[in-house]
Every structure is written in structure tokens, then in C-alpha cells.
Amino acid sequence: MKAISLNLVVLRSSDLVRAVDFYTRLLGLEFVKHRHGKGPEHFSAELGGVVFELYPLAPDGPSTLGTRLGFKVPSLEAAIAAVGTEYPEAILSPPKDSEWGRRAVVVDPGGHRVELVERTSAS
Template identity: 65%
Template sequence: MNNISLSLVVLRFTDLERAARFYESLGLKFIRHRHGGGPEHLSAELGGCVFEIYPQSPKEATTLGTRIGFRVPSLDAVIMALSDFPAAIVTPPQESPWGRRAVVSDPEGHRIELVQE
């Protein structure tokens, strides 16, 4: 069990394109996918983990309680890139036991912890 690693994270959104613009501001690069008869969604590769954003279906539970985190090369650059999302900053950049960190909220309300590498 020592070789366990995270391989997939899926979040659901009512506005997929707005979500994609938000996460692209963090530095993610998406490609469009569709598996069989499933919905078209967006997928980004992150160091061995796949991060996907799916459209929210009325039949499926929301992912709003999910909190995720990313290590970023420059926290200041990411915060500046989020200027199109002025309500996104929950906790501005500050020093923490884990390094320089901020908490932001995506357009759907998922909380994201950003830590500078």
C-alpha cells in the first residue's frame, strides 16, 4: 500500500466554460473528452493526476463540499491572473506553516488552497 497516489479528481459545474476559464487562470491546460455516451468534459494532466471538470447533471450530487489544493510557481502571478474573478479571493496570500498560501473560490464555490512552490 506504500505506492498509493492520487490519479483522478472530478468536479462538477453548471457553467463548464466559466469554470475552465477560472482554472486556466491557475495555469491548467484542458482538452475536451467524451467517454462513450457520457457528457463532454474537460481534462487536464497534473503530474500523474487527471483533473476533470464535468457538467453538473440534475441527477448527480454536487461536488461543492470538495476542497482541493494546487502548488503553484508564483502565488502573486495566479492572484493577478484571477482579476476576471474578483470575488474569488477568500484568504489573500500570507505566510503559513505550509509556505506562502492563499485560498480562492471557483465560480461554483469550490474552495481551492494555493501554495507557492
């Protein structure tokens, strides 16, 4: 069997500008505006071989709210500080040690829960 890898994640947000700002502050992602054919304008960033896209949430369209993301970050404290200045309400679970490393959970402007993990030498 050939190796399988993830190459695309799409989230839908009711406020694309805030969502782009959130992920830029949190992870340092660089987004590019895209539009494919007659589809909606959206934003795209590449992250370790995976395309991460933010699409507008259409009033009658499907939601991605139940989707939970997880990112490994080089510094959990820096990520929390970067997002906490503009989005202090986003921090659901402050940084604490876990069996997976130092971990926190934030919520993006669209309501998606995002787990952040900084690997420690013990994890």
C-alpha cells in the first residue's frame, strides 16, 4: 500500500478577515487570496505540505464547526501570547503539561477548537 498523507484542510468561517488574522497571529501562517472559477473568494496557506484553507460560511452552506484541529508549535507560550493580545476570549484551556507535551486549547473566531502542543523532552 502506498503511503497516505493529508494534503488539504478546509474550514468555513462567518468572518474570514478575523479568521485569517487569528491564524496569522497564532501560527504565523501566510495566507493568499484565491478564487477557483465561480467559487467563493477564500484564503489559503501552505503548512508542511498541507494546504490550509479558510472559506466563507454561506448562510445555507455546510458548517465545519465540529472540526477540531491540532498544531505542534515551537513555543506554546509565544503562540498563546500572540493570540491572547487580540483574542483573550479565545483561550479555553491555558498551557499545562500533559502526556503529549505542553498543551493548550483555543477557539478560533468561527468557533473551531484548536489544540496547540509544544513537545517537551519528556513527551
